[in-house]
Amino acid sequence: MSIGASPAPRLLLLATALLGGPVLGDDLFIDDQALPEVLTATRLKQSPAAVPGSMTVLDEALIHASGARDIPELLRLVPGMMIGYGAGNQPTVNYHGSNVSDARRMQVLIDGRSVYRAGLATVDWSDIPLAIEDIERIEVFRGPNTVSYGANALMAVVNILTRRPADSHGTRLKITRGENGIDDFYASQGLGWDGGDLRLSMSGMADDGFDHDQFGQPYRDSRRLTRFNLSASHTLTPNQSLDWQLAAKEGSNQRPYTYQPVFPYVTQRGPDADAIAKDYAASLRWNIDFNAGHSLYVQGSAQHFDRQQVWRACDASLAFSPELTRLWQLNPNYAEQVARRANDPPPSNDAEQRALVDAISQQWRNGASEVVCGDVDQSTRETRYDLEIQDTVSLSDSVRLLSGANLRYDRADSATYFNGSLDDQTWRLFGQLEWRVDEHWIVQGGAMFEDSRLTGSSLTPRVAVNYLITPRHGLRAVYSEAVRSPDMFENNVNWSYTVRNLSRNVYGLQNGEYFVKTRGPGNLDQERMRSRELGYNGYFSDLDLSVDLKLFADEITGMISEPLRNNQFIASNANKARFTGSETQLDWQLNARDRLRLTYAYVDAWASNPADRRLSARNSGSAGWLREWGRGWSSGLFYYGDDALNQYRYERLDLRLAKQLRIHGSRLELAALWQQRLDDQPITLEQNRYDSRHRLLFSAELEF
Template sequence: MFSGPPPPRSPLLLALLFSPLVLADDLFVDSQTLPQVLTATRLKQTPAEVPGSMTVLDSELISASGARDISELLRLVPGMMVGSINGNQPAVNYHGTNASEARRMQVLIDGRSVYRAGLATVDWSDIPVAMEDIDRIEVFRGPNTVSYGANALMAVINIITRHPADSHGTRLKITRGQRGINDFYASQGTGWDGGDLRLSLSGQEDDGFDSDRNGADYRDSRRLNRLSLAVSHDLNEGQSLDWQLNAKDGSNQRPYTYRPVFSGITDAGNNSDVVAKDYAGSVRWNLDINPEHSLYVQGSAQHWDRQQVWRACDAEVSFSPELAQLWQLNPNYTERLARNINQFTGPGAAPGTPQEMALANQVLEQWRNGASQTLCGDIDQSARESRYDLELQDTLSLSDSLRLVSGLNYRYDRADSETYFNGTLDDTTWRAFGQLEWRATEHWLLQGGAMFEDTQLIGSSLTPRFAVNYLINPRHGLRAVYSEAIRSPDMFENNVNWSYQVSNLRPSAYGQSSARYFVKTRGPGDLDQEHIRSRELGYNGYFAELGLAVDVKLFYDEITGMISEPLRNNQYIASNANSSRFRGTETQLDWRLSSADRLRLTYAFVDAEASNPLDQQLTSRNSGSAGWLRNWGHGWNSALFYYGDNALNGYRFERVDTRIAKRIAIGKAQLQLAGVLQQRLDHQPNTFVDNNYDERRVMYFSAELEF
């Protein structure tokens, strides 16, 4: 379906702009309330006023999709590349870059970042929020460091949960299906004079992919349970307090990938599964000083705990102090020596510097004197990260035509891992931000903003954004946007101190039951920030008479100072030596054909060039989705979705999802029965060669009771 380049211009846009319908007065003037979004600038704006491209996935669309995961929902966002590292590790990037390291988007839950600063990742499968608790997802498709700081390099995803006031009553839901799908959800909402509360419990299970490239069973299932508590209450007429508590506990299988370095060693082959625990809490005080002036103060605390202990075997010489010294001198020389050690039958080592050869000869002597015996021990690859965040935001209408949002933010991040950091590492970040919106005339809207950020480990930066919106009318706008954004290297990239302390060694290594493996990786410590310059031209319009919303975007983005090296403990040397360029077009169309039918189409053409081939892995030149939602009446509704990418990491992806649901009234209660069928149209692995299903289709069913 996606095979050729896009046309040089959008005929749909031209047709809409110059059709007789657009010139009709009743198309421009109507009494309907304009929808508003908040994520773009922290100001409430209509889609035509936003300084960039927005996608909103509303509750109707979320429910109709039948998606069990947030990452699957993002297939409905134009330009969003959604892949899989394995069955419990989705990979999501906007426009692409490295397929296994999704580290250039900011992801928020009700404004609270869930981007892990220590290991530069978002654990999509472990986000502690149930799909049933999500009200909508707002996606700002473009750089937005101006509003949300470093890591909002290419896009911002804001997951907005249902307000407790909209969650009164009881909801019970179970989902069962193929591939081990076994989910549940239960919530109770209540209210009192001036306050509301929602408590929800949920869980997910599935078996992941079926087999690897060799047909062997693939260890990538997941099991998780979540708890969420949301409370909102009014303190007085102008003040309110919102607070949330979230917790998640579960396990993620990991395929065992370790292979002994030294030949002739039989590996233990133990599992390397991860026990994942997440905790988060936030409290927000809202103050409405007057209709033109409001502010809030929000504090949050989060903790990520990843416990991973596995058993491995290698030769005793792996723990040789001389071999470790040799690795620090020359990793390439050391690796060649280790992997070919049986070939050195003569008196001397391979040619090298005098110091290298002296150490290598000591290692060879140890090997010949019995250090070739097999040792097995436990490796603790656990990591714990914590974040404490405090933010003040002030929103002020200076006049009928001038609005200002400004604020301060303090954040403390801490990472603790004996393997990755040889202990503990922390970072402190201060931010000051501002966004000014000036309605110069009835048609011209000028916007500018900047974020100043200073981090203890990296330093300071200033990122601006400027936008001009020409409002043909309140529902139709053209925009031109220039913005800059940064991504600070995370603790792992810049300050990694990676080595394995192996305990419970049997038999002992050089007389010790605990020893450190010879491979050790140190981060450069002086990495700079990645920097993007983005230019965008776009149109956003809503044709009220047709029920048609359209957004078209042309973009040209350049990223410099990219950190592209894979994060692995084997000659890992991070640098800012890489760059990428993305240009293309995106279109999204949402058309309510009637009160019963809704049609939704997205398409993205992304032309990517990168100095490092890894940064083109998760870029599909052509991608898109199509959806048809239908209310048949008498409680019946259906949805049909198509998703397609012509090449993600070299593999085609095409799938059709069908959902059919029936709502049944039982007294004052409502029962909804639904079935979902997902059918792959291609015959290729999903993103990586080991991600394979035995069957190209999967079915699952759900029953939901509300009372």
């Protein structure tokens, strides 16, 4: 599906036909309800009809009724969002699609603080230090938004907004138990005083991941984690407030043993090594409202990501040969052939290579074929400091201007990936102008200039025109550009394995360096996207129905698509991709008891590298029915479907049934969640399999 001039008249006729004369009159003259507002699109508070792009809001009621345990499962309710799994503790989230194992092109924020890791270009969805019970809502901007949030907001922005401490007074306790080893807990205490509020929460999550691989063998992919969150808000003066947060998480993620010796006769292997994950974060925000039309905030944050993993590997002593290392530097393909045929190496026409091969063959005859084992440290540590200032001012009744600056420092430490440490400094200037030409037309423009010491500078613009049929019904046309900066790993990797505590001395050393070494190119350009969108957003007050329609055409050039592995990894900007299609989102409050929610996305994906279209389902969507039955009973029925994620179909039906009881002023909710797979296929990858097509969970939550 392409986007040109022809869809616009059809879209306008569709919206006009849907609206009808009476509804137009109601919205313009009778409906005096306050307009809902979203923040994530431009950083300005706007009604959904005035947003320069497509928005999805997952509110607290929807989050609760879904029964989801983590954020990736919630994002199945967002049209066009593709949820995959590298393993049970390694979910990946992409908008419209990308590589299965590397979700690099989406910005994720918690109350404005980015949790995107710049060192290894990833979001650790399983390890985000935030309990789902502390979330008030999730705003998802479905489209590029580098203009507002900088590089890495290439395809979408997920902004997770937590509950205000003022809305969290009292005690809240929850436990969840279920099949597949599910064992979760949550506890929070909120209190307030004159001029301030505070919430402290502790939570934990555990499950056993997938049950077995494609060969029927047990699959090591369980996860265990514990989280701590402290959030507070202080009123300093009538027009100033201070908000701060502290967060910490510690846990372990099982990893299958994946090391494959270069020398095929080596059968020894060490024990499985789990990844120990520790995350710490702190943020402080000072808000000032000068008057009704002028506000400013200053926000600072610090984060530390710590992944510890040490495993024992075995290989032939020849793997640590200085001569084999030199041969790898000269000719990697030939070096691998020699390593596998050291007793009868293939010939070479190069004199230096022949001399090295002769030395390698002599080493082989002198005992380099003997097996040696040692410890490999694959730990990584990343630290980020971020400072941002933003000013929002109404220049007139019809013009609003937002401007700001951001300074960020990132540092990555890894003996394996960076041979020590690597750091980067990025600064940004951004602005957004909203001009309400009259009661119907809104013209919006924005831009961000960003400069990174490692990757250079970029300027990304966005221009949008919104036509408000009424304040609650708007058509939009948007053109935007976005970039993604190559991360430290892709561009500056210095990948080598130092194997410590060898089982015996090799070449006179207790610690050896593996002969395979990988270096990043150091000169990668940014990926660039050009996006075009036509859309409609409307709220029918008589029906209590919200509708969002979108037609899109996105093109990414300069894509970095090579797999991240220590075997002739040569990153380049040689790839590109195109995504075209349509999305629909409906949220209908039928009456006081029933709410229906439908999403659908059609995505026509093409990519020069096949890996970049594996996680693109041509047809995907969700359907939900929330029902209040009375006498404390409620239910949520949800369907999730994708016709092909990495060639595997995914369909699931969830039913959550809950009963609320009032006990001496306290509220107790007992709930059961039944999840039923409607297909019988692996999830994303061939090895991701469950023993059963269904799963049952129970939860109990007490508030007092």
